[in-house]
Amino acid sequence: METLLCRHADNLLRYKGILAIKDQPCRLIFQGVQRLYSADWDREWQAGEVRQGVMVFIGLHLPEEEIRQQFALLTESVN
Known part of the structure; x- marks a missing residue:
């Protein structure tokens, strides 16, 4: 995540x-x-709730496919 943010920080308005x-x-x-950026623990996952991460990036000229690939690598490393 750190690498991704540093590489595109100038074009990231909000995430x-x-x-x-x-x-x-x-x-x-x-x-x-x-x-x-900040990361804070929230409530516990609810019974029946799908444990799925979702991120939204708002920016200029962001390489969507590269960002998707980086998140796919993060997902693979924890499975």
Whole structure:
């Protein structure tokens, strides 16, 4: 995540999302602006709720496919 943010920080206006972290009962709220970001634990996942991470990026000229590939690598590393 750090590499992705540093590489595209000048073009990132805002990003936020809810992440599902392996072996953690709570959702992780991740948000930021350019190089500044925070990650905070939120409530526990509800019974029947799909444990799926979702991120939204708002920016200029962002390489969508590269960002998708980087997240796919993160997902593979925790499965």
